[in-house]
Amino acid sequence: MSLSPTIELRTEDYPLSVNRPDLLATPTGKPITALTMEAVVSGELSPDDLRIAPETLLLQAQLAEAAGRPQLAANFRRAAEMTAIPDAEVLAMYNALRPRKSSGPQLAELADRLENAYSAPECAALVREAAEVYARRNLLARPPAADHSATDA
Amino acid sequence: MRGDADAMTTTQPRRSRRTEILENRPVNLDGFVEEWPEKGLVAMDSDYDPAPSVRVENGRIVELDGTTRDQFDFMDTFIADHAIDVASAERANAIPSEEIARMLIDTHVSRNEVLAVTRGLTPAKILDVVELMNVVEIMQGMQKMRARRTPANQGHSTSARDNPIQVAADAAEGAMRGFAELETTLGVVRYAPLVAIALQVGAQVGRGGVLTQCALEEATELELGMRGITAYAETISVYGTEPVFVDGDDTPWSKAFLASAYASRGIKMRFTSGTGSEVQMGNAEGKSMLYLEIRCILMAKGAGVQGLQNGSISCIGVPGAVPGGIRAVAAENLVASMVDLECASGNDQSFSHSAMRRTARLMPQLLPGTDFVCSGYSGVPNADNMFAGSNFDTEDYDDWNTIQRDLQVDGGLRHVREAEILQVRNKAARALQALFSHLDLPPITDEEVEAATYADSSNDYPLRDVLADLKGAQAVMDRGITGLDLVRGLEATGFHDVAENLLAVLRQRVSGDLLQTSAVLTAELTPLSAINDPNDYQGPGTGYRLQGERWEQLKKLRHVTSATDPETEVG
Amino acid sequence: MGTPTTSPAPERTVRLRELGPARRGSRPDEVVIAVSPAFADFFTKTIVDVPHAEVLRQLLAGIEEQGVTARIVRVRDTADLAAIAHTAAQLSGSGIAVGVLARGTTMIHQKDLPRLSNLELFPQSPLLDAQVFRRIGSNAAQYAKGESPEPVPTRNDQMARPRWQAKAALLHLKEVECIEAGRDPVEVEPAFELSRAG
Numbered sequence: 001m002s003l004s005p006t007i008e009l010r011t012e013d014y015p016l017s018v019n020r021p022d023l024l025a026t027p028t029g030k031p032i033t034a035l036t037m038e039a040v041v042s043g044e045l046s047p048d049d050l051r052i053a054p055e056t057l058l059l060q061a062q063l064a065e066a067a068g069r070p071q072l073a074a075n076f077r078r079a080a081e082m083t084a085i086p087d088a089e090v091l092a093m094y095n096a097l098r099p100r101k102s103s104g105p106q107l108a109e110l111a112d113r114l115e116n117a118y119s120a121p122e123c124a125a126l127v128r129e130a131a132e133v134y135a136r137r138n139l140l141a142r143p144p145a146a147d148h149s150a151t152d153a
Numbered sequence: 154m155r156g157d158a159d160a161m162t163t164t165q166p167r168r169s170r171r172t173e174i175l176e177n178r179p180v181n182l183d184g185f186v187e188e189w190p191e192k193g194l195v196a197m198d199s200d201y202d203p204a205p206s207v208r209v210e211n212g213r214i215v216e217l218d219g220t221t222r223d224q225f226d227f228m229d230t231f232i233a234d235h236a237i238d239v240a241s242a243e244r245a246n247a248i249p250s251e252e253i254a255r256m257l258i259d260t261h262v263s264r265n266e267v268l269a270v271t272r273g274l275t276p277a278k279i280l281d282v283v284e285l286m287n288v289v290e291i292m293q294g295m296q297k298m299r300a301r302r303t304p305a306n307q308g309h310s311t312s313a314r315d316n317p318i319q320v321a322a323d324a325a326e327g328a329m330r331g332f333a334e335l336e337t338t339l340g341v342v343r344y345a346p347l348v349a350i351a352l353q354v355g356a357q358v359g360r361g362g363v364l365t366q367c368a369l370e371e372a373t374e375l376e377l378g379m380r381g382i383t384a385y386a387e388t389i390s391v392y393g394t395e396p397v398f399v400d401g402d403d404t405p406w407s408k409a410f411l412a413s414a415y416a417s418r419g420i421k422m423r424f425t426s427g428t429g430s431e432v433q434m435g436n437a438e439g440k441s442m443l444y445l446e447i448r449c450i451l452m453a454k455g456a457g458v459q460g461l462q463n464g465s466i467s468c469i470g471v472p473g474a475v476p477g478g479i480r481a482v483a484a485e486n487l488v489a490s491m492v493d494l495e496c497a498s499g500n501d502q503s504f505s506h507s508a509m510r511r512t513a514r515l516m517p518q519l520l521p522g523t524d525f526v527c528s529g530y531s532g533v534p535n536a537d538n539m540f541a542g543s544n545f546d547t548e549d550y551d552d553w554n555t556i557q558r559d560l561q562v563d564g565g566l567r568h569v570r571e572a573e574i575l576q577v578r579n580k581a582a583r584a585l586q587a588l589f590s591h592l593d594l595p596p597i598t599d600e601e602v603e604a605a606t607y608a609d610s611s612n613d614y615p616l617r618d619v620l621a622d623l624k625g626a627q628a629v630m631d632r633g634i635t636g637l638d639l640v641r642g643l644e645a646t647g648f649h650d651v652a653e654n655l656l657a658v659l660r661q662r663v664s665g666d667l668l669q670t671s672a673v674l675t676a677e678l679t680p681l682s683a684i685n686d687p688n689d690y691q692g693p694g695t696g697y698r699l700q701g702e703r704w705e706q707l708k709k710l711r712h713v714t715s716a717t718d719p720e721t722e723v724g
Numbered sequence: 725m726g727t728p729t730t731s732p733a734p735e736r737t738v739r740l741r742e743l744g745p746a747r748r749g750s751r752p753d754e755v756v757i758a759v760s761p762a763f764a765d766f767f768t769k770t771i772v773d774v775p776h777a778e779v780l781r782q783l784l785a786g787i788e789e790q791g792v793t794a795r796i797v798r799v800r801d802t803a804d805l806a807a808i809a810h811t812a813a814q815l816s817g818s819g820i821a822v823g824v825l826a827r828g829t830t831m832i833h834q835k836d837l838p839r840l841s842n843l844e845l846f847p848q849s850p851l852l853d854a855q856v857f858r859r860i861g862s863n864a865a866q867y868a869k870g871e872s873p874e875p876v877p878t879r880n881d882q883m884a885r886p887r888w889q890a891k892a893a894l895l896h897l898k899e900v901e902c903i904e905a906g907r908d909p910v911e912v913e914p915a916f917e918l919s920r921a922g
Contacts, residue, residue, distance in 0.1 A: 015680040017664035024664050035660045037653060040640050047635045050381055050659050052419035060665040067684050068268065069493065069670065071235065075409075075457025076668065079416035087379055090414045091372055097407035099399045123413070129234070130406035137227050137395065139404065182883070186890045192897045194890075433893045435803065435900045470889025503882045535882055542882030 009062045016059060027053045027083065054080040074122070081120035097130055099139045106141070107131035179506035186474045193437025193445070196428070196472050196481035198284055202444045205278035207246045209239055218277035226395040228448050231405035235455030236492075238272040245273030254285040257294035257491065260692030264297055271491050276447045279491075283443070283484040288517055291483045296521035297690045298490040300460075300683035301671035302697050304522030306565025307497060308332035308532035310352055311539035314611045315344040317622070318582050318597055319537070321355035322605035323547075325581035326574050327532035328359025330550065331566040333673040334497075336387065336529055338368040338539050345369055346629035347594065347622060349382045350639060351585055353655065358581040361654030362674030364421065364667070368540075371411065378420040381636025381659050385421035385667070387462050387497065387528070391452055392426065393445025396436045409456035419662030421672060423460035423495060424453040428478075428485055429471030442472055443481045447488055454492050459670045461489045462528045464499020464518070467541070473504060473514075483517035490523070495671035495683070501529030503542030511544050512556070519556070519564050522697060524671045526564050534610045547609070557707050563699045568709045570724065579606040580648075587646035592634065594625040654678070738777035739915045740764050746797040746909035749817035754793045755864045757783055758812030758909070761800050761902035762826040770828030771849045771892060774857075777916055782854050783822060786861020792818075792868050794861075796914060799823075800907040803899040806840055809833035811909060818868035822860060827895040828852045832864050843867060844875050850888040851879040 013020050017032065024032035026049045039045050061076035082090060096102045096110055107127055115124040134140045168176075175181070188195045208216035214233035215222045225233065238245075253270055256262045271279070286294065308327040312319040324335050337352045339345050349367040356363040364384040367377055377383045391408055392398045398405070408424070415422035426449035428442035437445060446463065453461045465472050465482050472478030482499065489496040498518040505511050518526050530553075531543035538546065545553060554568045582605035586597035595618065604614045628634075636659050643652035657678040661667050667674070672682035690696025699707065715723045740759070749756065757780070764776040780796070787794045797815060799808040809823025809831040819835035820843075828849035831842050844863065846852055859876045866873040 011684050014669065014682070014684040015664070015666040017661060017666050018679060021664075026663055032660065032663050035656070035663065037640075037644060037649075037656060040637060040652075040656060041644055045637060047381070047637055050635075050637060050662055052417070052663055052665050056663070056665045057416065057668075060668055063669065063684060067670070068265070071454055071457035072459055072670065073457070075413050076416055076665075078410075078413035078457075082413055082417035085417075087376070087418075090417070091375065094371070094407060094411050094414060097404065097410050098402050099404055099407075123410070126406060126409060130404065133227050133230055133406070134404070139227075139399065182887055184887045184889065184891050186894050189894070189897065194894060194897060429893070432897070433889070435893075435896050467885075468889070470885040470887075471893050473886065474890030503885050505886050506883060538882070541880075541885065 007059070009059060009066060011063060011066050014063050016056075016063075023059060024056055025053055027051050052083065054083045057083065078120075078122045078126065081114075081118065081123050084118050084120070097127065099134070100141050103141045104131055104135055107134070179508070180510055182506040183510070184470065184474050188475050190441070191439055193432040193440050193442065194475065195441050196475050196478040197280065197441050197443035197484065198477065199441035199444070201439045202280060202441050203277045205246060205275050205281050207237075207242050207275050207278075209243055212239055214239060214242060218275050227404060228393065228395055228398070228452060231455055232276065232448065232451045235409075236451040237275065241269070241273035242275070245270045246275060246278050250278065250281040250285060253282045254290070257282070257286070257298065258290050263691055264688055267298065267491065268493055272493075276444060276451055279447050279488055280441075280444050283488060286484070288480045288483055291480065291487050292517050292521040294487045295483075295490055295517070295523060296696065297688065298487065299521070299523055299688050300490060300493060300495055301524050301673075301681070302686045302688045302690075303681065304563055304565060304697065305333040305525050305673055306331060306530060307334040307336060307525040307528050309337065309501070309529040309538055309540055309543060310335050310355065310532045311337050311339075311537060312348070312533065312611045313340065313537045313539070314614070314617070315340050315348055316611055316614055316617055317344075317347045317351035318585060318601050318605045319533070319608065319611055319614055320348050321351040321358075321581040321585045322578040322608065323533050324352050324355030324365070325359035325577040328356045328363040329569055329574065329577050332363065332530070332532065333565065334364045334366065334385065334525065335532070336366045336368060340539055341619075341623070342369065342373075343623050344626055345373060345377065346382070346626045346634075349377050350588070350629070353382060353384075353636075353639065354585050354588060354643070354651065355581040357651045357654040357658070358584055359577050360676055361650075362658065362676060362678045364658070364674060375414065375418075378415065379418045380634070381662065382634075382639070384658055385423075386415060387423050388425055389422065390425045391449050392430055393448040394431050394436055394438050394440075397431045397434050400434060400436070405452050405456065408452075412456045412458040416668055419665055419668070421667045422458060423462055423497060424456070424458050425462040425466060426450070426453070427463045427466040427468055427499065428481055429465050429468030433468050433471055443484055446485045450485070450489050450492060450494065454494060458494075459668065459672075460495025460497065460524070462497040462499075463489055464501075464528070466499055466528070467502055469499065469502050469504050479514050479517070482514075486518060486523060493670065495524045497525035497528035498523040500527040500544045502540065502544060503535065504544045514544065520560070520562055522563065530566075537611050551711055554707070554710055558710060561699050561704070563697070563703065563707065567706045568711060568724070575606055582606065584643060584646075584648045584651050587648065588639065588642045589625075591642040591646050592638065594628065595621045735919055736775055736777040736781065737768065737917050737919050738764050738775075738780055739917075740796070740798060740912040741915060742798070743911040743913055746815055746911045748815050749795060751793060751817040753791075753868060754795055754817045755787050755861075755868050756812040756816040756821040757794055757796045758799050758808050758821055758823045759796065759912075760803055760805075760808055760823075760825045760899055761798070761904065762803075762899040763798070763824065766898060766902050767826040767895070770826070770852065771888060771895060772828070772853070774828060774853060776826070778854055779824060779828065779857050780914055781916065782857035783824070783861040786858040786863075787865040790862055790865035790869065792865035796912050797909045798912050799909045800904040803896065803903055805829055805831050806833070806842065809842065810835075810837075810839040815909065816868075820864050820868040822864045825849070826899050827892055830857070830860055832860065832867065834867065846876070846878060848879065848881070848884055849892060850884050851881060
């Protein structure tokens with residue numbers, strides 16, 4: 001989009017909706033100032049016009065960083081990557097990260113998909129890290145044959 | 154003495170009249186247990202908690218609180234790799250705990266100077282610091298370390314019958330009384346879409362910009378948020394030991410992923426944790442409740458979530474039953490604030506049979522102020538509270554307002570005259586009636602609107618056709634109704650101001666401003682967070698002061714005798 | 725000091741004699757009652773002092789009044805109610821089991837349901853009295869006969885948390901200490917006795 005990577009926000013720019021509306025646009029390319037009641041009533045707006053754009057999340061990440069909150073900023077950068085992923089798939093990916101839901105290769109595949117299909121390297125890194133820890137802590141999906149239940153007795 | 158004992162052997166021992174009176178006091182209906190530190194049934198101050206230590210090699214933490222990296226469980230790993238600032242860790246942990254504890258209350262040390270140290274501390278070090286602090290010092294620390302300068306409060310609006318009209322009317326009243334956030338949940342989960350809509354409409358009638366939430370399992374909660382029917386989420390639970398976390402079917406990585414998912418849809422979110430949950434589930438690994446809660450807090454910090462609801466929450470009966478438990482609960486709120494997270498500080502679950510004890514339990518949050526003093530004050534009678542009851546409910550409104558006035562502290566609420574309350578309750582019910590009709594949802598009768606205007610509890614409303622409501626709720630999901638449809642419907646039915654308020658809330662999702670730490674929307678529909686309203690407390694005369702127009706508001710009570718004409722009341 | 729000397733009401737007690745490894749039943753008209761490691765052993769009564777003898781007596785009576793037979797097993801390797809009830813459901817000829825913890829928390833389970841699901845759960849142990857246990861037994865028996873009984877009404881008390889939450893946690897910790905890891909369920913036979921308390 002039109003966003004220049006050279007914009008450097010300071011905490012004084014917050015709230016962006018008040019101080020820098022010029023920087024805010026919907027993922028559909030409308031400026032935030034276009035989100036008026038007239039536009040709602042005339043049917044010009046769709047639910048997609050009320051979503052956050054990845055560029056906006058990167059601006060908020062800058063603000064979080066400027067306010068001394070690097071973890072919050074990292075969260076916003078992952079979120080910016082996730083805006084491209086459909087709702088149902090986001091939930092499916094979350095479920096795949098639950099304990100013992102995925103095997104090592106399945107998590108590796110998920111990370112690759114994030115990186116290649118969605119250009120989401122930060123999210124992919126989080127999944128790869130999870131895969132390594134899950135392997136060490138016995139939290140990968142268990143092979144189905146190894147189930148010993150009391151009923152075998 | 155011996156003679157007395159012998160004399161008693163033939164009859165029931167005689168009890169003192171005073172003992173009988175004390176025995177019948179409400180406090181003796183509460184449960185108290187002895188500590189059992191080996192099993193983690195201890196609030197803080199346990200010999201079984203680890204000693205602080207940290208070692209960094211090649212930019213990585215290789216030892217944390219006595220455990221080497223090869224022995225890390227997943228909490229240690231996540232905290233070491235995401236929560237703790239590696240660059241300052243060794244330096245920060247080398248500072249004597251007494252010195253850090255003193256920094257927390259020293260008015261010559263700014264909040265930012267404290268954060269420069271706390272960002273590098275390990276869980277055991279943080280515990281070591283707060284163990285040095287008595288409850289007054291903990292409050293002093295909270296006064297400085299709370300992220301947002303202006304304190305606020307959160308309310309519950311639920312119904313024992315899941316009656317949407319009741320939820321809307323009580324949300325409107327609660328919003329007008331001052332809650333900055335309103336939360337609902339359900340008895341019958343399938344009712345959720347209708348009740349979430351009712352909460353949103355009621356809130357925007359009562360005071361534009363109030364944020365709403367519907368506590369549900371993750372998928373539905375996220376979906377209602379993504380559709381713009383709710384504005385934030387909070388019931389994302391995290392736990393302090395690996396086995397309990399896994400029992401909850403999550404890991405720090407799955408929760409961190411979920412946190413980003415919410416942000417990617419522009420939805421404000423905070424995690425939930427609290428002392429006592431691990432020992433209640435029998436898996437505290439012999440650690441104190443507060444130590445495990447500090448691990449939760451640092452996990453939340455590492456995930457990059459902006460805030461945390463803590464203060465034991467649904468496990469409050471556990472720390473509440475052991476010595477020093479309420480001090481530990483105050484300390485866990487402080488720790489969330491001292492690692493720069495928004496803190497919605499409990500006081501949200503039925504806690505005691507004793508009104509004195511309920512009030513005392515509130516003081517460590519009310520007096521210094523927190524981001525949300527209650528993470529659910531019941532804006533309905535407790536019998537209608539579907540979170541199983543709160544520490545305070547609608548019957549306590551006047552007591553709360555009086556305590557604010559007595560102590561000149563801002564607990565986020567205010568007295569509102571009955572006429573104004575009747576007006577917003579009625580308007581909320583009418584707005585919902587019009588909206589349901591516009592969206593072809595189950596009708597709301599004039600009789601129900603009338604009931605909502607004057608009601609106290611769900612018993613005061615005509616019964617709904619539950620099957621029709623559940624069909625309507627399903628239709629909301631099937632037809633893909635979104636927040637935009639609600640705005641359109643409210644505008645089309647003549648509730649222009651309510652429609653504008655809701656549109657303003659939805660517009661904030663596009664700006665992302667509410668994603669920043671401790672963000673709320675003011676009555677002017679402006680985002681207020683720890684960035685543009687940072688807590689600058691640094692001793693007497695600084696920080697948030699209850700004064701000016703707000704203090705004039707809080708001087709008002711139901712009955713105050715006029716000084717100019719003592720035969721009348723003001724207000 | 726000052727021991728009361730008025731005659732206490734006679735109290736029913738129970739001992740559970742181990743008969744051997746619990747086996748899968750073949751009778752389609754049976755319900756298995758599964759008790760936890762500390763039930764009628766380290767503990768003798770529920771969190772609200774309902775004697776374990778009374779719990780068993782009422783569950784058995786509720787089952788038998790439906791013309792269904794009952795077997796009792798003790799699960800020894802876990803204090804997790806869902807695991808206890810689900811394990812017992814696998815042993816039950818009808819596939820229906822009632823699991824009960826020492827503090828009184830109770831669940832009706834069915835063998836084909838996922839472990840973390842259940843037919844009926846009674847999570848608030850302080851609200852379970854003799855009548856409720858009898859109705860639970862009766863409902864379990866009706867499930868065993870292939871009927872669909874109306875669930876036993878669950879009660880709610882907002883003040884149960886301040887009064888009982890910590891004691892429940894303490895009882896759970898004690899029960900967990902009684903777990904014998906790796907030991908399979910055993911069939912037990914109840915021996916009821918009337919005794920004078922104190």
